Amino acid sequence: MxxxxxxxxxxxxxxxxxxxxxxxxxxxxxxxxxxxxxxxxxxxxxxxxxxxxxxxxxxxxxxxxxxxxxxxxxxxxxxxxxxxxxxxxxxxxxxxxxxxxxxxxxxxxxxxxxxxxxxxxxxxxxxxxxxxxxxxxxxxxxxxxxxxxxxxxxxxxxxxxxxxxxxxxxxxATVPDIMARQIVAYRNEQRSGSFFTLNKDEFADIPVADDATLRAYHEENAAQFTAPESRNVTLATLSAADLISTVTVTEDEIADAYAQRQAEFQTPEKRTVEQILFSPNEEQTAREAYKRLQEGADFMTVAKEDANMDEAMVKLGQFTANDILPDLSDATFSLDEGGISEPVETALGWHIIRVSSITPGSTQSLDEVRDIIVDGLKQFKAEDAIYDLAATFDEELGAGTPIEDAARDVGAKTYKLDGVVRGEGLAGQDVDGADEINAKIFELENGEESFLEETASGTRYVVRVENVTPSALRPFDEVRDEVVAAWTAEERQRLMMEKAEELAGNINTSGADLATLASEDGADVRETGLTRRTGRGLADDVNPAIAAALFTLEDGKAKAIQTGEDVMIVKLDEIQAADINTADAAPVNDELKxxxxxxxxxxxxxxxxxxxxxxxxxxxxxxxxxxxxxx
Known part of the structure; x- marks a missing residue:
């Protein structure tokens, strides 16, 4: 936002x-x-x-x-x-x-x-x-x-x-040049390094923990294994879309609708308009310019000489009568093609209008728009019918008629939905306004029935909550496989980081060679190339976290980092400091200013x-x- x-x-x-x-x-x-x-x-x-x-x-x-x-x-x-x-x-x-x-x-x-x-x-x-x-x-x-x-x-x-x-x-306002240059030098410093990703095969087989460990993990990570509150509901919906297929229209209705909507199928006349515009206090100048035009002077020449306007400012483009400024509409649409108006006053000044071309309007025939007319009539009839049906539906519900019976009487669709979860639609059912209905379901208490509601798109619905299953930690025995998978993944990452930190320590304390360590691990070393703090310069498939790591290291040192499921050892190989004396400080100077x-x-x-x-x-x-x- x-x-x-x-x-x-x-x-x-x-x-x-x-x-x-x-x-x-x-x-x-x-x-x-x-x-x-x-x-x-x-x-x-x-x-x-x-x-x-x-x-x-x-x-x-x-x-x-x-x-x-x-x-x-x-x-x-x-x-x-x-x-x-x-x-x-x-x-x-x-x-x-x-x-x-x-x-x-x-x-x-x-x-x-x-x-x-x-x-x-x-x-x-x-x-x-x-x-x-x-x-x-x-x-x-x-x-x-x-x-x-x-x-x-x-x-x-x-x-x-x-x-x-x-x-x-x-x-x-001014900015000290040395300050701007120091900031530029900081931003423009480049570093390069090398890295490799630990071979995951070594950690493919993690022994499963005993039940005591898994049960403790299950409790310590309860949110991960908690089932959200769910609700079983009865839902009835009534929409115009459900009725359209049953609606018929006559030829007389089609003809009448075409006559009533004919304006929609008309393309209005358009006129290409040019103008010379003078300021509000230049009425006399405008009238003198109009006189020159009447005497045969070239429109563009007068615009340039008398109003200092170039061709692009003169040519306004095409307009319909409804598009152009109301104060100019009458003058513009009373002219013949090539005609020039007398000066017309608006808030912007005095305008002399020329109509350089006219594109006549047109009207589509009934045959050309028949499908549009028929669809519109069916939609209108369906919506009209829905209004009456919804009123009947509401009356029956208000009288205490069960949802199922009231829905059957008006032809509404009914659904029995089990396991509806907040914010997750309607248990896989494709229902118009599912998100709105879901929100309404979770406003109700157990056993409560809504009023007849309407979605933003016009579907009427009523819903009753039949049962509420509270949010609860799922029993260990029920989710044991999930617990094993989660614990194993976390243990794998822990062991990988432990090894990576040990290898990085070998580089930092005893000068171990990164390439040798990678080879022993069955991994390939990659070069980062020169990069800046933002990751600019890295290859597209290199995680920017590697650049961030390089700028935390001393020259020749290494560290272990984790990106997603990958664990890497990153080593800083080179630092190219930016020259503070040649740095282009203008952009930073502008920012600071x-x-x-x-x-x-x-x-x-x-x-x-x-x-x-x-x-x-x-x-x-x-x-x-x-x-x-x-x-």
Whole structure:
């Protein structure tokens, strides 16, 4: 999950949601003076700025939505609150407002042109094929992130204001060159060694321990031989999928459904759009450019000369009427092919639109989509029937009718399941929603029956726990073979490590030759080649633990290590220290500088927290989210 969060935090949306503050150092707390807004209904007041309940909720819901995009729809608001995302959103908004208030006090302003350039240069809005700004991707991205265009533009402007403050603080940070070089030298040191794996054949026949030893092992490792709690249950399921094969549809129903769903089978008209965009204060310039176009000037030439736009910025791509910005839709779809619009105003400025080509819409015939229509009708009828059957099923169960009888009356499937274990499905039965049903089974007491429940995919079910077998250590006689196998494996590893440590000791104390020891053991020596601490340089089939071992040894010394079932003797043969004077310290310098910058910014935020009045109203936040958290 953390990897997903880090990926998201690099996007332009995260920068607007969280301002320019990295998640890693939005850690300052809210002191007592910050927690009193009297009767105010604002979430927070930061100098002359406010965080309204609507602003917090939209930012928080965007955060939740982004998490759902990464981790699936089951990630909910309650989970977000529990993991601290709500608190993080509040603190991030406060930090963002503090920096913006500071920028405002200093007198920093950002021009419309600078905001436009920032948006156009964002990779989030570039066509992956052309690498240029795409209006289509821009609008889709804003929609998916939950922003209006004005809200996003204002967010970018505020972020750029804050960034100027941040840049003035962090750019001067420097790192001592010698420190960076020493770190690089540490990372770049290389070592090589040799190793061999003990021959397992010598340890193939381990004498079986006596019963007293095995019984003691059985008790000392009880968790390994304990049977989990299991339950025997009666289950009944009712699903639309079970009814579809019995459903029939008529030709009249197919024709009616096609007529009702015809919009689904239509490919809308698309238009290839080009635009010249002028900033909000350049209406007159836009109208003069339009006049030139009417007089026959080349569209691309006017774009370059009057708006300083290159071809990639002018060509927006294909749009349907629903895809393009609403303010531009009417103008775009009222033009003939090759037509040019008069200047149209949006929040981004003044647009002159040209439609370079039109792809007419089309409609699939009934014959082409017949299977889709029929399947949809059957699914609908089955679900409709299930609704009534489920109501009848629920009534019968509520009246005390046994599960088996109620299930038979409505055509539900019944199962007798023995040995159901928590988290392990339904005893091998392939039932829709098995994991959800399994969880419900272990919410019930012995002899208890559930209500009629419904899985996420729509299967209705009811389950009764018939018997509970508690978790218990299985008798020794029942698991003796398992105990023997486990004890033997552990004894084998112990004996192998004992021998390996003895051989490594021979190398370290008496200078024994590794190759000779390997030969006597019937093993082959392998060379590691030069490797770094991370294992970089090792062959793919060499365990990185060998590299780790090399960097714990003195030159010429050896040690025994265990990797899985293998036991090895590793010897260090060569150390190649990195030259501190020629080390490329730039990457490490950047890492350290970034860490210093984060510390500086965190300290500056703490300073602003004292200088700028900040009040956070927890009662408003609790009112907004406490009911949700309690559900």
């Amino acid at each position: 953390l990897a997903g969060i880090r990926t998201f935090s690099k996007s332009i949306f995260a920068k607007i949601i969280f301002g320019v503050i990295a998640l890693s150092f939005v850690i300052w707390g809210l002191n007592a003076s910050m927690l009193n807004l009297g009767t105010s209904r604002e979430v927070a007041e930061i100098g002359s700025q406010k965080i309204t309940p609507v602003e917090l909720d939209r930012a928080f819901q965007r955060s939740v939505q982004n998490m759902q995009n990464m981790f699936g729809p089951n990630f909910n608001q309650q989970q977000a609150i529990q993991m601290g995302l709500l608190n993080n959103t509040v603190q991030s908004l406060v930090s963002q407002k503090i920096l913006r208030e500071d920028a405002k006090n200093i007198g920093i302003g950002i021009s419309d042109e600078a905001v436009r350039d920032q948006i156009f240069s964002s990779d989030s809005f570039k066509d992956p094929t052309t690498g240029q700004f795409s209006r289509d991707r821009f609008l889709q991205a804003l929609y998916q992130a939950g922003y209006t265009e004005n809200e996003f533009i204002n967010g970018v402007r505020g972020d750029m204001m804050s960034q100027q403050v941040v840049s003035s603080l962090t750019n001067p 970034e860490a210093l910058n984060e510390d500086i910014l965190a300290q500056y935020l703490n300073y602003l927290n004292e200088e700028i009045s900040v009040s956070v109203n927890n009662s408003v936040i609790n009112e907004l989210y406490q009911p949700t958290a309690a559900n």
